[in-house]
Amino acid sequence: MRLKALIVATVMAAVAGNAYAADIIRFGTEGAYPPFNQIDASGKLTGFDVDIANALCVQLKAECTIVTQDWDGIIPALNGKKFDALVASMSITPERQQAVDFTDPYYTNKLQFVAAKGSDFSPVKLKGLVLGAQRATIAGTWLEEHVKDAEIKLYDTQDNAYLDLSSGRLDAILADKFVNWDWLKSDGGKDFEFKGEPVFDNDKVAIAVRKGDDALRQKLNGALKAIVANGTYKKINDKYFPFNIYQ
Amino acid sequence: MDLHGFGPQLALGTLMTLELAFASLGVGLVLGLLGAMAKASPHASLRWLGDGYTTLVRGVPELLVVLIVYFGSSAALGMVTGWVGMETHVELDPFAAGTLALGLTFGAYATEVFRGALATVPKGHIEAAHALGLGPWHTFSRIVLPQLWRVALPGLGNLFMVLLKDTALVSVVGLDELMRKSQIAVGFSKQPFTFYAVAAGIYLLLTVITGGGLMMLERRANRGFARARS
Amino acid sequence: MSLDLDVAVTYLPKLLDGARLTVQLVVFSGLIGLILAVPLGIARSSERLWVKGGPWAYIFFFRGTPLMVQLFLVYYGLSQFPAVRHSALWPFLRDPYWCALLTMALHTAAYIAEILRGAIQAVPRGEVEAGVALGMKHGVILRRIVLPRAVRIALPAYSNEVILMLKGSALASTITLLELTGMARTIIAKTYMPVEIFLAAGAFYLAISYVIVRLFKLLEWHLARHLRHRG
Numbered sequence: 250m251r252l253k254a255l256i257v258a259t260v261m262a263a264v265a266g267n268a269y270a271a272d273i274i275r276f277g278t279e280g281a282y283p284p285f286n287q288i289d290a291s292g293k294l295t296g297f298d299v300d301i302a303n304a305l306c307v308q309l310k311a312e313c314t315i316v317t318q319d320w321d322g323i324i325p326a327l328n329g330k331k332f333d334a335l336v337a338s339m340s341i342t343p344e345r346q347q348a349v350d351f352t353d354p355y356y357t358n359k360l361q362f363v364a365a366k367g368s369d370f371s372p373v374k375l376k377g378l379v380l381g382a383q384r385a386t387i388a389g390t391w392l393e394e395h396v397k398d399a400e401i402k403l404y405d406t407q408d409n410a411y412l413d414l415s416s417g418r419l420d421a422i423l424a425d426k427f428v429n430w431d432w433l434k435s436d437g438g439k440d441f442e443f444k445g446e447p448v449f450d451n452d453k454v455a456i457a458v459r460k461g462d463d464a465l466r467q468k469l470n471g472a473l474k475a476i477v478a479n480g481t482y483k484k485i486n487d488k489y490f491p492f493n494i495y496q
Numbered sequence: 497m498d499l500h501g502f503g504p505q506l507a508l509g510t511l512m513t514l515e516l517a518f519a520s521l522g523v524g525l526v527l528g529l530l531g532a533m534a535k536a537s538p539h540a541s542l543r544w545l546g547d548g549y550t551t552l553v554r555g556v557p558e559l560l561v562v563l564i565v566y567f568g569s570s571a572a573l574g575m576v577t578g579w580v581g582m583e584t585h586v587e588l589d590p591f592a593a594g595t596l597a598l599g600l601t602f603g604a605y606a607t608e609v610f611r612g613a614l615a616t617v618p619k620g621h622i623e624a625a626h627a628l629g630l631g632p633w634h635t636f637s638r639i640v641l642p643q644l645w646r647v648a649l650p651g652l653g654n655l656f657m658v659l660l661k662d663t664a665l666v667s668v669v670g671l672d673e674l675m676r677k678s679q680i681a682v683g684f685s686k687q688p689f690t691f692y693a694v695a696a697g698i699y700l701l702l703t704v705i706t707g708g709g710l711m712m713l714e715r716r717a718n719r720g721f722a723r724a725r726s
Numbered sequence: 727m728s729l730d731l732d733v734a735v736t737y738l739p740k741l742l743d744g745a746r747l748t749v750q751l752v753v754f755s756g757l758i759g760l761i762l763a764v765p766l767g768i769a770r771s772s773e774r775l776w777v778k779g780g781p782w783a784y785i786f787f788f789r790g791t792p793l794m795v796q797l798f799l800v801y802y803g804l805s806q807f808p809a810v811r812h813s814a815l816w817p818f819l820r821d822p823y824w825c826a827l828l829t830m831a832l833h834t835a836a837y838i839a840e841i842l843r844g845a846i847q848a849v850p851r852g853e854v855e856a857g858v859a860l861g862m863k864h865g866v867i868l869r870r871i872v873l874p875r876a877v878r879i880a881l882p883a884y885s886n887e888v889i890l891m892l893k894g895s896a897l898a899s900t901i902t903l904l905e906l907t908g909m910a911r912t913i914i915a916k917t918y919m920p921v922e923i924f925l926a927a928g929a930f931y932l933a934i935s936y937v938i939v940r941l942f943k944l945l946e947w948h949l950a951r952h953l954r955h956r957g
Contacts, residue, residue, distance in 0.1 A: 252918030416805030557896035
């Protein structure tokens with residue numbers, strides 16, 4: 250009995266040791282996008298993306314580090330090999346696919362406007378309004394492509410955009426529905442609400458890796474399937490949202 | 497004042513700001529000395545190099561230098577290692593990139609300070625050193641540098657104060673220094689004025705302490721000169 | 727990896743738009759800063775404590791903190807207070823352009839005031855005494871002798887300060903303004919080609935600072951014309 254335990258322990262240590270030597274995955278994220286990735290008062294990185302990254306690492310028995318990076322430069326930083334995989338709620342877009350490769354989606358988002366409660370804002374009459382979004386996001390791109398007669402302001406972080414919505418500098422913000430949802434239930438968002446139907450509802454969010462890094466991409470895909478199948482994904486989902494965001 | 501528990505984070509940020517400032521100072525002093533020597537060189541190509549360095553770096557925003565060094569360094573180093581046939585990836589983290597960028601900026605301005613100071617070292621002193629049989633290194637370290645230091649100190653001190661404030665720019669590439677820690681705290685607390693005012697107060701404090709330190713250094717460097725002057 | 731200059735060429739018109747805003751910010755903040763700095767610099771050179779105390783504190787704050795902090799305090803910080811958002815100033819303060827201009831002008835005024843103070847103190851005593859001997863009043867001496875002389879002494883330092891503000895204006899990109907750096911960052915968000923676009927933006931800055939330096943040289947030459955006639 251004792252011998253058996255010893256053997257099991259040795260084998261496991263050897264396996265773990267191998268994994269340790271072979272697999273170090275360096276993740277990058279933004280750290281300013283609650284509830285998906287954010288830094289708390291103790292300086293710790295938390296959020297849905299971070300939990301997913303950690304769950305993938307447990308599944309792969311890999312050693313993982315996760316660092317933060319300004320959103321603007323997050324793809325250049327990946328391609329500059331500052332980290333190996335981006336788990337930062339990044340939507341799959343054709344433009345980004347020219348620069349990076351994506352794993353299978355790990356959740357599906359929608360783009361929806363938020364504006365002050367009681368305002369007569371409507372997504373179909375935007376003329377003359379001041380609209381905000383984060384720079385280099387699909388929300389920012391959507392505004393630039395679809396809105397011609399309103400002023401568009403692009404922010405370094407989503408937090409700064411919300412500050413300006415609260416202060417009245419913006420008439421509305423276009424952002425990921427789940428991020429807006431989280432903000433609306435916070436203290437800062439209590440005077441605001443969703444407006445209209447989502448303007449885009451098939452926003453597939455995935456982990457990005459460098460172009461051609463198929464080994465890592467396939468490994469992450471496998472692990473993603475596994476954590477969805479074994480219930481780990483649902484546990485993380487329910488920690489943040491009372492509804493299913495995987496779809 | 498309610499810091500929402502972010503006090504220790506701000507303290508850590510301040511520490512990082514100081515580390516960055518002193519690391520950049522080290523890089524900048526070396527670059528400044530090299531720049532001044534290049535500009536005083538008898539070789540036209542070295543003088544050209546020195547001029548190019550100061551003109552380029554001093555004409556471009558510090559923020560842009562930070563961004564270029566951070567995003568460009570991997571690409572540029574990749575190109576170089578590619579030429580020599582190596583497939584390595586060299587990367588600069590935000591701290592290294594910030595140190596290099598701020599050091600480059602400091603060095604460009606320090607070049608002018610050192611050049612001015614170099615001109616005040618009497619030629620006779622250098623000739624005397626040669627006559628005594630001192631080699632070029634000893635002439636520089638024993639005769640030139642101590643005099644250079646005294647004359648250059650006030651100018652360098654001013655540049656260090658500028659550098660201290662420029663560290664805030666490195667927050668843009670994600671270094672967790674004081675400015676970025678403040679931004680994170682604002683994101684949490686939604687109280688921008690409170691946290692940016694606290695950050696301003698900390699920067700002021702650093703400026704005051706640095707100013708005091710510089711005065712002490714100047715007094716020390718001027719030992720033996722004060723009496724002769726009055 | 728090689729440089730793709732076509733990208734920079736494609737986005738040249740956009741960068742030009744950004745450069746126009748950059749120049750606007752620098753020119754206006756430089757002028758407003760100068761106007762603010764004259765009374766500040768004069769008061770700062772006073773020997774009375776109650777006159778120089780206020781300007782001293784002002785200059786201490788603006789020279790002792792990063793421009794980025796000042797910008798965030800004005801743009802994001804002030805809007806924390808409902809009183810500001812409901813005040814008559816809000817139409818100005820809600821606009822990032824005015825916030826950037828205001829902050830840059832206040833910031834540069836502190837530096838220009840110090841330059842002016844140094845210049846005022848560098849005016850030879852004999853010239854002031856000559857004015858007194860001619861029976862000129864204090865204000866007249868300041869206006870006819872001290873300030874014109876101080877302006878010529880301060881001009882090279884002022885031109886340096888304008889270059890510093892040109893470089894400082896890049897920070898306006900952090901409060902959503904699409905000046906040269908902001909435009910470059912927005913283009914990079916689309917193209918993912920940071921090196922090419924940032925280098926192109928850098929070339930624009932070098933060109934602008936070259937023009938500024940030439941203009942000031944011309945002005946110096948113009949202001950010194952009476953000295954040339956004599957010699």
